[in-house]
Amino acid sequence: LFRSRQLPVSASDLPIAGTAPRAAMLFPMTDGQFQLVYNVLSFSLASMMATTLFLWMRVPAIAAKYQSALIISGLVTFIAAYHYMRIFNSWTEAYKYTLDSTDPQLTGVPFNDAYR
Numbered sequence: 001l002f003r004s005r006q007l008p009v010s011a012s013d014l015p016i017a018g019t020a021p022r023a024a025m026l027f028p029m030t031d032g033q034f035q036l037v038y039n040v041l042s043f044s045l046a047s048m049m050a051t052t053l054f055l056w057m058r059v060p061a062i063a064a065k066y067q068s069a070l071i072i073s074g075l076v077t078f079i080a081a082y083h084y085m086r087i088f089n090s091w092t093e094a095y096k097y098t099l100d101s102t103d104p105q106l107t108g109v110p111f112n113d114a115y116r
Helices: 030-063 064-094
Strands: none
Touching: 030 064
């Protein structure tokens, strides 16, 4: 019923022994596209960090029976912020700007390789 489809592989897609593999799942993009993803990741990271601080700072003002829930919720958003920071850093390392072009260029560093 389900058959796996094999994609064609060229010699340029295969890593050479002792070198890093080509950046997987990355595409050339315009400055506007790069900035859009950059801004969304940046806003998400800031939101998670602000939520963590808000939840933890409100703990003393909440009834004792709900304090542990607030602490755990803050821990969840702290972990999410850490992951968003890793993703954000991976994004900025995957592209670079040069004087030759207004659009970012691929660096060859795999994007989000830590989560594969």
